[in-house]
Amino acid sequence: GIVPSLNDGLDHCRAPLVARMDADDLMHSRRLRLQADALAARPRWLGVGCHVRLFPRAALRSGLRDYEGWLRAIRSAEQIRGERFIECPLPHPTWMLRREALVRHRYRDCGWPEDYDLLLRLLEDGERLGVVPRRLLAWREGSGRLWRRDPRYGRERFGACRAHFLARGPLAASPEYHLWGYGETGKALRRQLAAHGKGPSVILELHPRRLGERIHGAPVLRPEALPELPRRPLLVSVAGAAPRAEIRSQLDTWGFREGVDYFCVA
Secondary structure, eight states: OHHHHHHHHHHTOOSSEEEOOOTTOEEOTTHHHHHHHHHHHOTTEEEEEEEEEEEOGGGOOHHHHHHHHHHHTOOSHHHHHHTTTTSOSSOGGGOEEEHHHHHHHOOOOSSSOHHHHHHHHHHHTTOEEEEEEEEEEEEEOOTTOHHHHOGGGSHHHHHHHHHHHHHHTTTTTOSEEEEEOOSHHHHHHHHHHHTTTOEEEEEEOOOTTTTTOEETTEEEEOGGGGGGSOOOOEEEOOOSHHHHHHHHHHHHHTTOOBTTTEEEOO
């Protein structure tokens, strides 16, 4: 299995830095040097990733092209933290981590992606992760990849992982939250958080047929009502980088702070 293999390999590592990649990927000749230099320049960073180019290009679906573009827009440690509940913001094959911290946290098998689980645990513990904003890894796509064949890497299991860390992190002190968006993304999020005893107090929507209704007991209101509502953690569950950017801009105008008052979740 992948988790025992990763931990076994880690137990044989002796150097202060551990770099990851998959056997059928390709890396730029300067990848290791540039990542090691980035960690040397920033002693507080526990690890660093880089940008990727998926290949072969002819096999890429639109969703993977969008994911590649989303990754390429992440260029700072602050963005990694802000985007952590959207998808895994640092692809596992690009990681270079300090060995002593990796040994301390280790990989674990919770029935969902082990790399996403580890990244969220590191950020939850206050660790800083960075990125070298260059495409230094060619990441191979194909039907034989583990994440295509193993149910632990399905969309539902990614969602369960996110809900677990949201429930014990941003929502730990509150059984209720405000939910912005109730499309397929928001519906799945509500269902996954309900398993942790968390539910929306208000749902913010633009859909005219939903306005004024109640969904699972929560009234559906226009987003403009948000500034007058009692403050609770706000989860922005809207698919697409462009709509999220517009919502972030509006929330900033209203004085909401990302990572404190609201979190973007996909």
